[in-house]
Amino acid sequence: MESKPLDIGLLRSFSPLDGLKSENLQSLARKTVLRELPGGRYLFKEGDSDKRTYYLVSGALELLHEDRSVTIVRGGSPEARNPIAPFTPRRYSARAVSDRVEFMAMDSDMLDMMLTWDQTGSYEVSELSSSGDQPAADNDDWMTTLLQTKAFHRIPPANIQAIFMRMQRLDAKAGDIIIKQGDDGDYFYVIVKGKCLVTRETPLNKAGIKLAELGMGDTFGEEALIADAKRNATITMLTDGALMRLAKDDFRKLLNEPMLQWVTFEQAQKIIVQGGKWLDVRLPSEFDNYHMQGAINLPLYFIRLKLKSLDPSLHYVVVCDTGRRSSAAAYILAERDLNASVLKGGLSAADIKR
Structure with missing residues (x-):
């Protein structure tokens, strides 16, 4: 197969690539090439389990099931805007x-991680408020502040003890960079003393746009750990201060996993029958291509802004293609005491018809 350099404008004509921010689209373009396939050759075969996403740019592909023709997809058609037969094992030959x-x-x-990183919001901050009327910043005991949050109500007591035992104190000076945009996620942080500044670099502003100031009791960094994504913001100390940090593996085992309820497709269906609701956190273009019947579409990057629109009396089954974006969304819902389960393996593992 021959290949040629990729025009970034071409990526924008496909879903959900058109929803990526420019910097992530440019990164994807550097890792993708345009290839050619001669007539009569197979792009993939039914039953293949390769983790590749294919887009048809020009020409025509015939999709076959058990060697029988199902449909023909032509480049430039509405059907070709979406990935070609994306589920694995492949349900069709092309x-x-x-x-x-x-x-x-x-x-x-890589594509799923990029979509997750792109959609985890403007910054990775979970503002923890105490069970009383006073904000966390007014509470002198950061451990008490954490223990009063709804998120910690779901953690087994033994895990809470282990969390505090395994947390490491990090003293920092004004100007110290705690996490840097684009780096891999390694720790979950709690501010014990001082203030931090959250900034995000954009193509038009390399110095970074100010997004928020954080104070004692605020936490950050969890979404990159849950989704195996890159840091999507830089957090710098505004003043001298101190943080407690929990390593990625400890965070997942002790804090994240206990808050996530994973369900199989069969279990999810029972929840829906009993009055639950599908909550699809993919981009609207992905949702429009295929989704579970009756599902609500609330893209991951809108979750924090739209939490009040969700019904606290409902049991939500959160879904995306693979479970990566949905697990990040379910953690955010669990933090706010909403009843959410995650579809194990995502829609790719579910037996649905597009």
Whole structure:
């Protein structure tokens, strides 16, 4: 198969790539090439389990199930805006029926992580408020502040003890960078003393746009750990201060996992029958392509802004393609004491018809 350099404008014509921020789209373009497939050749075959996402750019592909023709997808058509038969193991074979087919192929995990990173909001901050009327910043005991949050009500007592035992104190000076945008997630942080500044770099503002100031009792950094994504903001000390940090593996085992309720597709269906609701956190273009019947679409990057629109009396089954974005969303819902389960394996593992 021949390949050629990719035009970034081409990526924008496909879903959900058109929803990516410019800097992430440019990063994806550097990792993707435009390839050609001769007529009669197979792009993939039914039963294949390769973790690749394919987009048809030009030409025509025939989709076959058990060697019988199901449909023909042509480049430039509405159907071709979406990934070609994305679920694995592949439910169809895809064969070139025109003289030449142009297509893009990209690593599915990389794309899913990029979408997750892109959608985890403007910054990775969870503002913890105490059970009383006073905000966390007015509370002199940060451990008490954490223990009073609804999130910690779901953690087994033994885990809480282990969390405090494994947390490491980090003293910092004004100007110290605690996490940097684009880095891998490594720790979950709680501010014990002092203030931090949250900034996000954009193509038009390399110095970073100010997003928030954080004080004692505020936490940050959890979403990159849950989603295996990159840091999407930089957090710098505004004053001298101190933080407590919990390593990624400890955070997942002791804090994140106890707050997530994973369910199989069969268990999810029972929840829906009993009055639950599908909550799809993918982009609208992905949702429009296919979704569970009756599902609500609330993209991950809107979750924090739209929490008040969710019904606290409902049991939500949170879904995305793989479970990565939905687990990040379910953690945020659990922090706010909403009843949420995560579909194990995502829609890719569910037996649904597109």
